[in-house]
Amino acid sequence: MKVVYVNEKWCLGCHLCEYECAFANSGDTDIVHALKGKKIFPRIKVEEGDGVNFAVNCRHCEDPICVKSCIAGALSKDEHGVVRIDKDKCVGCFTCVTVCPYGAIMPGEDGKAAQKCTLCTQNLVGEPNCVRHCINQAIVFEDRG
Amino acid sequence: MQYVIIGNSTAATFAIEGIRAVDKAGSITVISDETRPAYGRPLISYYLYGRIKLENTDYRSASFYTDNGVTVKYGVRAEKIDPEKKTVALSDGSTIGYDKLLVATGSSPLVPPAEGLDTVQYHTFMTMDSALALEKELSPEKRVLVVGAGLIGLKCVEGILDRVGSVTVVDLAARILPSILDEEGSAIVQERLGARGVSFILGDCAVRYAPGLATLRSGKEVPFDILVIAAGVRPNVSLVREAGGEVNRGIVVNDRQETTIPDVYAAGDNCESYDICSGTRRILALLPNAAFQGETAGRNMAGGDAAFDKAAPFNALGLFDTHIATAGVYEGEAYTDASEGYKKLFVKDNKLVGFILIDCIERAGIYTSLIREQTPLDTVDFELLKKNPALMAFARGTREEILTRRR
Numbered sequence: 040m041k042v043v044y045v046n047e048k049w050c051l052g053c054h055l056c057e058y059e060c061a062f063a064n065s066g067d068t069d070i071v072h073a074l075k076g077k078k079i080f081p082r083i084k085v086e087e088g089d090g091v092n093f094a095v096n097c098r099h100c101e102d103p104i105c106v107k108s109c110i111a112g113a114l115s116k117d118e119h120g121v122v123r124i125d126k127d128k129c130v131g132c133f134t135c136v137t138v139c140p141y142g143a144i145m146p147g148e149d150g151k152a153a154q155k156c157t158l159c160t161q162n163l164v165g166e167p168n169c170v171r172h173c174i175n176q177a178i179v180f181e182d183r184g
Numbered sequence: 185m186q187y188v189i190i191g192n193s194t195a196a197t198f199a200i201e202g203i204r205a206v207d208k209a210g211s212i213t214v215i216s217d218e219t220r221p222a223y224g225r226p227l228i229s230y231y232l233y234g235r236i237k238l239e240n241t242d243y244r245s246a247s248f249y250t251d252n253g254v255t256v257k258y259g260v261r262a263e264k265i266d267p268e269k270k271t272v273a274l275s276d277g278s279t280i281g282y283d284k285l286l287v288a289t290g291s292s293p294l295v296p297p298a299e300g301l302d303t304v305q306y307h308t309f310m311t312m313d314s315a316l317a318l319e320k321e322l323s324p325e326k327r328v329l330v331v332g333a334g335l336i337g338l339k340c341v342e343g344i345l346d347r348v349g350s351v352t353v354v355d356l357a358a359r360i361l362p363s364i365l366d367e368e369g370s371a372i373v374q375e376r377l378g379a380r381g382v383s384f385i386l387g388d389c390a391v392r393y394a395p396g397l398a399t400l401r402s403g404k405e406v407p408f409d410i411l412v413i414a415a416g417v418r419p420n421v422s423l424v425r426e427a428g429g430e431v432n433r434g435i436v437v438n439d440r441q442e443t444t445i446p447d448v449y450a451a452g453d454n455c456e457s458y459d460i461c462s463g464t465r466r467i468l469a470l471l472p473n474a475a476f477q478g479e480t481a482g483r484n485m486a487g488g489d490a491a492f493d494k495a496a497p498f499n500a501l502g503l504f505d506t507h508i509a510t511a512g513v514y515e516g517e518a519y520t521d522a523s524e525g526y527k528k529l530f531v532k533d534n535k536l537v538g539f540i541l542i543d544c545i546e547r548a549g550i551y552t553s554l555i556r557e558q559t560p561l562d563t564v565d566f567e568l569l570k571k572n573p574a575l576m577a578f579a580r581g582t583r584e585e586i587l588t589r590r591r
Contacts, residue, residue: 044588084547088576093587095575100591107198107479108472110226111236112243127240130230133545134472134500137509141586142547142573150505151235183589 040120041182043083043158043167045094049177050085052092056169056178057081060096063159063168080148082156083169094169094178096156097122097143105135105144105155121157129153185210187485188272188280190262190423191288192216193225194471195452195478197243199286202482202490204252210486213280214249214256215272220312221249221256226471228315232322232343241312262289265427267445284447284485287435288478289420291453291469295413296331300393306411309340321410322347329398329408331390333360335501337414341382342503351382352406354398356389364499364510369540372526376506419454419467432456434467439491441481449485451477457495461512461537461555468497494556500545509545512538512555519570529570534560536569547573 058074060081067073083096099122106114106122113128114135124135129152135144136153147154158180159167170180187203189196192214200212222243230236249256261275265287271279293308295301307318318340326348330337333355341351353360359370360377374384385404392399398406419434430436430444435455437443443450452474456465476492483490498511516532525543529536529551536554550573554564565577575583 040590042590047583047587086574086576091576091580093575093583095587098587098590104472107475109224110471111224111230111241112197125240128236130227130235132226132230132500132502133507133509135549136545137498137500137511137548138472138552139547139549140553141575142550144549145546146507 040099041158041180042099043096043156043170044179044181044183046177046179047091047093049175050092050094051175051177052085052087053174054085056083056094056173057085059168059172060156063162063164064154066162068163080145080154082143082145082154084142084145095141095143096169098141099158104138104140108134108138110134119160121160122155123157123161124153124155126152185486186281186283187212187286188282188284189214189286189288190272191286191290191452192218192222192256193288193290193452194222194243194474195288195290195481196286197222197248198475198478199288199449199451199482199485200248200252200254202479202484202488203486204482206483206486206488210283212252212254214254215260215262215274215280216256216258217261217275218311218313219259221246223312224471225311226339228309228312229339229343231312232315232319232340232347262423265423265445265448267427267429267448270447282447285449286478286481286485287424287443287448287450287454288452288474288481289423289454290474291417291419293413294416294418296389296415298390298393304393304395304411306413309336309412309414310417315343318344318410318412325349326409327407328352328410328412329354329390329406330412330414331355332412332414332416333357333384333386334363334414334416335361335499336417337412338377338503339501340412340414341377345380345382348410352385352408353382354385354388354390354400354406356387358387360384360386361508364501364508364540366514366528366540368520369508369526369528369542372542373503373506373508377503380504417453417469419469421454424448424450424454432465436465437477439480439493440484441477441492442484449481451481458493459495459497460493460558461496468495470497470499472498496552496556498552498555500548507543507545509541509548510539511548511552512536514538514540521570531561531566534562536561549573550575 061079065073223241264273390398435450453469480492530538
């Protein structure tokens with residue numbers, strides 16, 4: 040399946056993907072209105088190091104440990120392989136946060152449920168907004184088997 | 185092929201999925217002494233707390249059993265396994281034959297004996313039925329006594345605190361959550377709960393009950409309107425023991441989840457795992473562990489070849505606004521960081537073997553993964569990891585391997 044990959048050679052560490060992620064999932068159509076002056080809760084995270092930067096989001100693992108560890112059955116893999124969270128079922132225990140080896144699931148904005156990347160399939164954008172807006176094409180949406 | 189599963193919770197659900205990953209055709213029968221489809225057992229406190237609606241507590245979709253061709257016998261107990269005839273006798277008088285049997289009987293509440301306990305009504309807190317029975321009694325003027333300051337007791341407290349007049353917690357241990365926290369951690373969480381109005385009486389225990397009154401060993405008297413006993417759990421091992429299977433504290437299984445009885449498997453809170461952190465075989469009564477074991481059992485029952493060899497204790501626990509994540513064992517050298525929340529990492533033999541995180545749980549899975557994979561710490565930037573869990577701490581080659589390919 041196609042997932043988001045980052046080429047750390049090209050990642051500038053500009054954090055634009057984090058803003059574009061937060062915007063895409065805000066439900067708003069105006070980025071300024073959606074984000075200005077607000078703390079953002081992106082589902083992609085940029086790690087910055089000594090001359091190295093890269094963004095990390097959900098890998099949609101073949102055999103996701105988050106799905107097996109969810110106490111509510113709120114996490115599942117859909118027919119396309121996308122790992123999703125059912126918000127009506129998630130109780131915010133954050134067991135998934137405690138097991139994801141990529142650190143790619145995090146408490147959502149209200150702190151009462153977890154959130155993660157679903158490849159922008161659940162928002163108005165429809166394809167990964169981080170990929171669309173990466174200014175150095177460091178983030179790609181590819182099927183690598 | 186006839187598969188029979190005794191029990192219908194996490195291990196059973198994952199066993200069904202494990203079987204069907206290998207065998208689409210064999211018949212699967214589940215024996216459940218409850219009367220509802222599988223639900224996430226830990227959800228019972230969240231239900232009382234108002235975090236989830238009852239109708240959303242089912243562990244799988246409404247069509248799960250039909251989609252997987254599973255027959256569930258509800259409200260029926262398995263009473264005896266005959267390993268020679270390969271049958272299970274049920275409480276409704278019938279007998280069911282199996283080719284492969286999974287014993288996923290979980291655990292039951294442990295109720296320590298005390299004088300006068302038979303003269304009072306008490307609740308346990310383990311099943312949805314027990315939560316619903318407790319809920320019926322909740323009202324704003326009632327005084328609740330919870331016996332047990334462990335995970336189950338305190339989650340119960342969270343669930344009911346805002347729905348009753350007062351809650352007092354009594355535990356024989358000198359501190360709360362002793363199974364998952366160190367002394368400092370216990371003190372932090374106790375203070376938070378105390379600030380919300382929960383009273384604690386620790387290092388003491390109820391020795392005598394009379395209607396509405398518990399007398400403690402110290403002589404202290406605690407009046408109550410509702411009594412909840414959450415003093416621990418004991419594994420349900422008798423079916424396997426009586427059938428001749430080896431049982432220590434829990435049912436003995438290998439990493440394929442096979443018991444010592446041919447064609448009989450066990451998974452979940454009733455059986456032991458090899459804990460890679462402590463290097464011992466012990467019961468890890470944790471939901472994810474039941475899931476891993478259940479799936480492994482299911483695949484192997486259906487002729488697959490699966491092994492569960494990464495068992496490690498880990499817990500994520502919210503108590504009101506406090507979020508706790510813990511894993512492993514608390515041995516070796518400790519690194520403490522209290523700059524943001526409370527963080528303690530435990531390092532032994534060049535490996536991360538445990539952690540305690542209170543209100544700094546972000547990306548905790550990176551730590552958990554170091555424990556599960558037993559990653560040598562001299563291959564990562566541990567100085568960086570001490571500050572924050574980050575993939576940056578891995579060598580470039582490792583990072584490429586984990587991030588540029590799907591796994």
